[in-house]
Every structure is written in C-alpha cells, then in structure tokens.
Amino acid sequence: MVKFHTEYLTFNTPKRREYLNITRTVEEILSRSAIREGMILVSAMHITAGVYVNDAEDGLIQDIDDMLDRLAPLGPDYRHHRTGEDNGDAHLKSMLCHHQVVVPVTDGKLDFGPWQQIYYAEFDGRRRKRVIVKVMGE
Amino acid sequence: MVKFHTEYLTFNTPKRREYLNITRTVEEILSRSAIREGMILVSAMHITAGVYVNDAEDGLIQDIDDMLDRLAPLGPDYRHHRTGEDNGDAHLKSMLCHHQVVVPVTDGKLDFGPWQQIYYAEFDGRRRKRVIVKVMGE
C-alpha cells in the first residue's frame, strides 16, 4: 500500500550564501513517514537555491562555493538586474548545482553510500526560503 | 491506488536555441491524470535538450543562455564533429542544464514555490524533438 508523506523545511540564513547539511532532518521525516521502501524527493521551492548530495567536509564546501562563483560570478552585469533584482548569479548557481535530488529508501533508511550527505545550498539568503521533502513508498 | 499517466510533448523550434515555458502544459497533463498526490517526471527524450525549473523572466533566460554558451560554446572544435555532426555544444549544454526534473504534486497541484516555472531548453532545434511527462501517484 503506497503512502505519501510531505513536509516543508524553512530557512532564513544570515549570510547570502550558505551550505546546510539537512541529512538528519530528512532522516527524521522519513522516520515519521513510516515508509520502509521507496524514494524521497528533496527539492528547493525557490529558484535561487539548490539541493545536492556530497561530502560533509568544510574545505570541500568552500571549493564548491568557489567553483560556483567562478562559473556564475556574483556581479552587476546580468540582464536579470534590469528588473531591479541583484541576484542573477544566484539563479545561475541554482541551475549548475541543480535544485533537487531523489534519495532511495530501502529497509526504512536512506540507501546512501558511506559519505553521502544531503545539502541545502542557499545562494540568496537573508530571507525566508522553503524546501519540500516528499516521501513516496510503502 | 497508484496510477500512472504518460503524455509526450513535441517541439520543433524555428531557432537553434530556445527556452519554452511548459508549466501550463504540465498542469494540464496533471489535470487529465486526475492524480492528486505524487510526482511528475518531465524528461527530455533527446540528448541535445534540457528541462529545468527557474524564473519566467526574459532577461534571466538570456543570462542562462549566455552562461551555457560561455561554459560550453558553440564552435567547430569538438571531437564529436568528426562524426559529421555540428552540435557538440548542444550535448554539453544539455549535460550542464540537466535533462529532467521531478515535480512534486500535492492536493492535485504542482507543489511549487512562488516563482518556479518549468522550461524546455532547446539547444539544437529546427527538428522534431520530444519530452516525456509521466505522472505517478494517486
């Protein structure tokens, strides 16, 4: 009997860009869902944020930030800024990082390798942002 | 009772690169599916196109195109062109953009934040291309 369980995470980061490990939170949602087998969609609800799976290592997180800012730099020259916005880079970083992951669930657990952690990547913080976590399975 | 509902979109853009908002079309497919809770896979069926979620703002769309062409430029020097093709850049743009998204469905609606829109990104148009939209849920 397939069930669905949906929760929403809310963030309001003090800095413009931050990388938050949300693995534990997703595990708690999975536990509340009582789903043992299936998939979890973890997806940013904003277009200036990302969700990704990688390592919980501070140096690497800075390397990721460096790369994203090298490929999609913070700066004044985006066409998007003609609308009055200043966050063109954040939209592009969201594109490169991707805004969602699907996490496999087996035997009631995130079916992850040894180093996989789920991160929320904020690229335009200092405002209220949301992530949907939807568990689908049985 | 989980159901599946699959439809295919067809595109044939006049320009080599175009970005088309398909949110309304996906909503109509969801409506026809009568699924209230679940997920929608929206996935390009070609390897020179992408599907992404971001803002319906013309300046930003041009910024996205600029970035993708900066990171994977249109040009003659790809090894892939030894096969007679001229679209190496389109394959690489598809990689960076990603070719699919999974859209959460809650209460019969796309469970999106305020600015999220689904785009089909054509990187090698002027020919018939398809996208699969598969709704899974109940």
Added chain:
Amino acid sequence: MVKFHTEYLTFNTPKRREYLNITRTVEEILSRSAIREGMILVSAMHITAGVYVNDAEDGLIQDIDDMLDRLAPLGPDYRHHRTGEDNGDAHLKSMLCHHQVVVPVTDGKLDFGPWQQIYYAEFDGRRRKRVIVKVMGE
C-alpha cells in the same frame, strides 16, 4: 500493485576517469523486476562519480571529459586536499555532471528517445564504487 526492485552495481575502474555505458545492465534489472510501468532511479552511491544520460559516441565522451576538466580541473589547489585527499576535482565534477537520473518505464521498457544511453561517470577510480538501481512501479 506497486512493487520495488533494488540492485547494486559495482565498479572498480583501472583508470582515474572512465565513462561506462550501463544501459544494457539497467535494462536487465528492469526485466528481472517484471515492472511494466513506473520509474527507475539510477544513482551513484559515491560523491566522486556521476550518472548521466547522453550519447554513446566516443568523441563526445571525450568532449564531456574535456569540459568537466576545464570547469573543475584536476589539480593540487583545493581546500579539500588539506584533509590528505587529492580528489577535490572529482567531487566538483560529480556536482556538475549530477549523480543520478530517473528513467521512465512504459510498457516494460526504458521510455527513451532514439539516442539516449545511461552512463556511469567515474571521476576517482581504481577503487570499489557502487551505484544503486531502484525500480518502482507495477
């Protein structure tokens, strides 16, 4: 009646970077699952590998490798290397390539366009790595 079927692929590539076509293997897993309608999650279990869908053309595969190494170069200067690791580039390549795809299943087959193939992208090989393949459907 929705079913779930999970298998794990193991790789140990002789080279640091390799791109392996796993389409046939995923088709065999789908066949064993006896699922006719649904989705397959194909997801790397390591954070220095990727899974993507694109063309089975050797020149293009080299173009993809060139692009990823241009955007996230192999080199000594990553902060992550202060931990004693030397694979910072592999983490970043995994981010850009993305570590997973969702494959639609219709009528017992991968519902793909004519040129779509599933690739495992190894960015830090010469060790045992795994990919999860989870089929969900009926």
